[in-house]
Amino acid sequence: MFGKRGKMKILFASAEVAPFSKAGGLADVVGSLPKELEKDAEIAIFTPLHGCIDKDKYKIKELENSEMWLTFGNQPHKFNLYMAKLPDTKINVFFIKNDWYFSCFKEVYPKYLDPRYEHERYISFSLAVMEYAKALNFRADVIHANDWHTAMLPLYLHSNYKFDEFWKDTKCVFEIHNLAYQGIWFQDVLDFANMRKDIVYNQWGCEHYDRVNWMKGAIQYADRVVAVSPTYAKEILTPEYGENMDYTLRGVQYKLRGILNGIDYTVFNPKKDKALAKNYDVKSLDKKEENKKAVCKFFAIKYNPDRPLIALISRLVDQKGIDLIRDMQYELQKLDADFIFMGSGDNSYENLFIWLSNNTPNIRTFVGYDAKLANLIYAGSDFFLMPSKFEPCGLSQLIAMRYGSLPIVRATGGLEDTVTGYPLDNSNGFKFWSYNGWDMLNAIKCALYVYGDKYVFNAMRKSAMEADFSWKRSSKEYMNMYREITGKQ
Incomplete structure (x- = not known):
């Protein structure tokens, strides 16, 4: 044995x-x-x-x-x-x-x-x-x-x-x-x-x-x-x-x-992941768009290549900064971007996300967790939101970078150690420091600005996908x- x-x-x-x-x-x-x-x-x-x-x-x-x-x-x-x-x-x-x-x-x-x-x-x-x-x-x-x-x-x-x-x-x-x-x-x-x-x-x-x-x-x-x-x-x-x-x-x-x-890069690998609509790697990022189309279709959002998709996959608890999203819910509806939220946790947050999903044009929610759908969301999203109050390490931002989704994070714990914030050299994401909704919103707006510059955006994507966070x-x-x-x- x-x-x-x-x-x-x-x-x-x-x-x-x-x-x-x-x-x-x-x-x-x-x-x-x-x-x-x-x-x-x-x-x-x-x-x-x-x-x-x-x-x-x-x-x-x-x-x-x-x-x-x-x-x-x-x-x-x-x-x-x-x-x-x-x-x-x-x-x-x-x-x-x-x-x-x-x-x-x-x-x-x-x-x-x-x-x-x-x-x-x-x-x-x-x-x-x-x-x-x-x-x-x-x-x-x-x-x-x-x-x-x-x-x-x-x-x-x-x-x-x-x-x-x-x-x-x-x-x-x-x-x-x-x-x-x-x-x-x-x-x-x-x-x-x-x-x-x-x-x-x-x-x-x-x-x-x-x-x-x-x-x-x-x-x-x-x-x-x-x-x-x-x-x-x-x-x-x-x-x-x-x-x-x-x-x-x-x-x-x-x-x-x-x-x-x-x-584990053998588990989280966009080149071989069977949950994806289209496999891709850092040399074929154009194929990533097929996954974005699949996510938009699943959540009944109109696909627009010029409109970024921002995802959040998390436990819906205070630690994860969900109260900042609650505080900024009306501001998020005004942005030229779509949001996909997945998770479960506190009933108050679940009910809030369900209400937003049913009553807003650009926010959709999946209450619960589905591993295959989660991987598709990682692959289909352009940005990944993690506004944590504290984060011991965080694995979601590492998975998101592996799939070419740029993290938007509060600089705490492992998020500070793993994400290099724009506009630093070899940046692979976006950071904000103070724990308040307006700072989070500004970081999202910064990401939307970079999304409009495809040269910088694609360079950041490559930096994210090439970063080594294996064991x-x-x-x-x-x-x-x-x-x-x-x-x-």
């Missing part, structure tokens, strides 16, 4: 992994980073078996004799282990099945769950990861935990498994994909987790303002903490972006790293970090 001895062993744990289960950028990262690390390390990925995962499509099979019972509080729970290969790799992906917590839902993150139950889900998953790794004899050199859903792993390593011979040499990396979601609940949840409060529930552990904060515990106990872009690593040290965790993070700056995320460079930084903490080469 596993490869030769000698290679460094890395265990990834995540609530979602593309292409099996996906709700956000976390799935893309955990589904693509290991592909680049595979040549230097032996990888195992653990994730819950959500009810939305198609076992037949991905040939996910249950392992023999995998049934395991674990007790939480005073309640025993049954787990089973399934396995498949990450597509186009030899990497084993292990799916932990539990009918009470995961298999019963058709979504990765179901809405309206009781918060205590939500904590129980990921506590049980994390402990099952530790036990199944032992059962499989996968003695990881590094456990790479992602966001609060798996933040319990560094705490388990520090407490329950501190003197366990199997885990004695294992180091831990904790990656922050979004600091806003920290996993906060009352201290009684530690009884459910079977953790000793005298070890973990203190100011140097997971206690934060008289509550259990899983992310704080992971930050304190992990050997390295990774933010998903260099700028975001700096921003989260400040009160503005620190989400009440800036004080803790400033105390562990010595182990904080900012490593820019990438995207090759970032994976080297991750690998160097693993070697640094383990002492292995």
Whole structure:
């Protein structure tokens, strides 16, 4: 099942992994980073078996004799282990099945769950990861935990498994994909987790303002903490972006790293993408217009080659700057441009976009998410709007550039690191800095001005499509970090 001895062993744990289960950028990262690390390390990925995962499509099979019972509080729970290969790799992906917590839902993150139950889900998953790794004899050199859903792993390593011979040499990396979601609940949840409060529930552990904060515990106990872009690593040290965790993070700056995320260029490739109406590359940009025609036809907008198409594909939440669009809705209707919005989230924003779609001539909305349609929109749009209040890294702007859609972004986090704003040399997008609707509108108007100059516009498109945001460079930084903490080469 596993490869030769000698290679460094890395265990990834995540609530979602593309292409099996996906709700956000976390799935893309955990589904693509290991592909680049595979040549230097032996990888195992653990994730819950959500009810939305198609076992037949991905040939996910249950392992023999995998049934395991674990007790939480005073309640025993049954787990089973399934396995498949990450597509186009030899990497084993292990799916932990539990009918009470995961298999019963058709979504990765179901809405309206009781918060205590939500904590129980990921506590049980994390402990099952530790036990199944032992059962499989996968003695990881590094456990790479992602966001609060798996933040319990560094705490388990520090407490329950501190003197366990199997885990004695294992180091831990904790990656922050979004600091806003920290996993906060009352201290009684530690009884459910079977953790000793005298070890973990203190100011140097997971206690934060008289509550259990899983992310704080992971930050304190992990050997390295990774933010998903260099700028975001700096921003989260400040009160503005620190989400009440800036004080803790400033105390562990010595182990904080900012490593820019990438995207899988074999998945996001306009030359081979089957979802497109017409494939193209940087040398055949004229074929891109066929995708614009297809998008206009789908959304019942009159196609006009001289009228730009601006897209937004996002979760409809405050973080993504949707309130700026709400503030500027009447100004956007006056522009000589068409807008396509795709996403789901807060009901108020969904209702606003539906109303705009039904009552304006130049704004159309798709509430929900469809991967094939999303790729067609990337390919068919001229500009891609991301007015985020904060953005740890952002993958949408990287995908948009790959497809030749120029991003219009607020310069924060990963957007600042990845987009070179017009009129700088080799510019590949447009930036604004202040978080207000008028600045966003001015950036859009600047983009519309450039659209009228086809020479500059096409030069920017080529710069965007030729920019390298693959995992090759970032994976080297991750690998160097693993070697640094383990002492292995």
